[in-house]
Amino acid sequence: MSKRNPDYENSFWQKFAMWCSGDYDPAKGKFEMKKPGQKSKGPNIIGKLMHILAQEESIYASERDKNLRTFNRFYIIVSVALGFLLTILLLVTVSQLPRFGDANAPENNEVARRYIEKGLEETGAVNIVAGMILDYRAFDTFGESCVLFVASCCVLMLLKEKKPEPEKRYDPVNSAILQPAARILVPIIIIFGIYVILNGHISPGGGFSGGAIIGTGFILYQTAFGFEKTGKFLSEKFIKVITVLALSFYCFAKSYSFYTGANHLHSVITPGTPGAILSAGLIVYLNICVGIVVACTMYSFYAAFRRGSF
Amino acid sequence: METLRILLLLFLIICAVSVSFSKKLLVSVVIYMAFSLVMAIIWLILESPDLAITEGAVGAGVTSILLFVTLKKIRSIRTEYSEKEQEEE
Numbered sequence: 396m397s398k399r400n401p402d403y404e405n406s407f408w409q410k411f412a413m414w415c416s417g418d419y420d421p422a423k424g425k426f427e428m429k430k431p432g433q434k435s436k437g438p439n440i441i442g443k444l445m446h447i448l449a450q451e452e453s454i455y456a457s458e459r460d461k462n463l464r465t466f467n468r469f470y471i472i473v474s475v476a477l478g479f480l481l482t483i484l485l486l487v488t489v490s491q492l493p494r495f496g497d498a499n500a501p502e503n504n505e506v507a508r509r510y511i512e513k514g515l516e517e518t519g520a521v522n523i524v525a526g527m528i529l530d531y532r533a534f535d536t537f538g539e540s541c542v543l544f545v546a547s548c549c550v551l552m553l554l555k556e557k558k559p560e561p562e563k564r565y566d567p568v569n570s571a572i573l574q575p576a577a578r579i580l581v582p583i584i585i586i587f588g589i590y591v592i593l594n595g596h597i598s599p600g601g602g603f604s605g606g607a608i609i610g611t612g613f614i615l616y617q618t619a620f621g622f623e624k625t626g627k628f629l630s631e632k633f634i635k636v637i638t639v640l641a642l643s644f645y646c647f648a649k650s651y652s653f654y655t656g657a658n659h660l661h662s663v664i665t666p667g668t669p670g671a672i673l674s675a676g677l678i679v680y681l682n683i684c685v686g687i688v689v690a691c692t693m694y695s696f697y698a699a700f701r702r703g704s705f
Numbered sequence: 706m707e708t709l710r711i712l713l714l715l716f717l718i719i720c721a722v723s724v725s726f727s728k729k730l731l732v733s734v735v736i737y738m739a740f741s742l743v744m745a746i747i748w749l750i751l752e753s754p755d756l757a758i759t760e761g762a763v764g765a766g767v768t769s770i771l772l773f774v775t776l777k778k779i780r781s782i783r784t785e786y787s788e789k790e791q792e793e794e
Contacts (some may be wrong), residue, residue, distance in 0.1 A: 524755060591758065599753075599754040599755040599758070600754075600755050600758055601755060603759060604755055604758040604759045604762065607758075607759060607762035607763050607766070607767065608758070608762045610762075610767060611762055611766040611767060611770075614766075614767070614770060693767050696767070696771060697767070697770060697771065697774070700771055700774040700775060700778070701774050
């Protein structure tokens, strides 16, 4: 039998449970911002303020001016000197770098040789860069995608507005250039983005570039046709769900691949024939995941900056 | 090819200097877009087309759009809407 705490109402866990359900806020009354003062109702306050400022001006004018002038001169001299110092430092550093393509340069070690010689055989990706960032160093890329996701969450937290402003303000401008150009360009941009993502393991490009292209396509569509039409296929909930799904698929698929690889188990993922569209093991799917995350992040950044919501 | 590369690099330097000398923020952002576009061509010459694609999409596209929107939020750019609002006030 558990002993009852007589002072349960004020105990830590009770407060914690209330905090979880939203009834109690420990920070209440501590961090609250003061309401901004009422707007001045007439010239009275401003006139008083100007009067005070003018008084101060007359008292400190001569002294402050002298100080200000010396500070300005000092500021210019120091900034020019710092600029020159930084320029010289960078030029000296660049002049001491090893020459481009030098065989004895420190970056030409066994790691790079392994990537170049065995990359195609081990990953099945014709594009060596995709093989490196999505196979050998896949967890780096996973971290980067997570950083993008967290960044978009933070931007939404900071810029979200509770009351959406009058809708009319965000209606697109009707112009003879914007709408017809968007009607032609948006499909081309989005299809090019999809092409770049799907061919990430064959040709230059990949998830990040393709995702950024698709994101710009969405932004152009929004600028031309407004939030109402974009919201039909890109709502806040849809973006959240699809981003989290993409990230978790990436995490589980790559965990599986690393687990089987490290323990020498049989894996269902095979490199396949290099050059085919469905080859290179997981790279195609991981590229699609990264592309989804990047495109959604770009669009949600734009939406948050523009309106504060989707 | 060598002259083209030198020309592009010179253009980069001119862009970088003129960003800090332009008085209007809007002009600065447009110059920054030009900088990104030239940078994308230089990436292409340096044989890294994937970086060129990303620079074109992110540097010249998304970043400048976000800067434009921010300028509009801090009312540094005048639009039809803000002018109407001012007239009403």
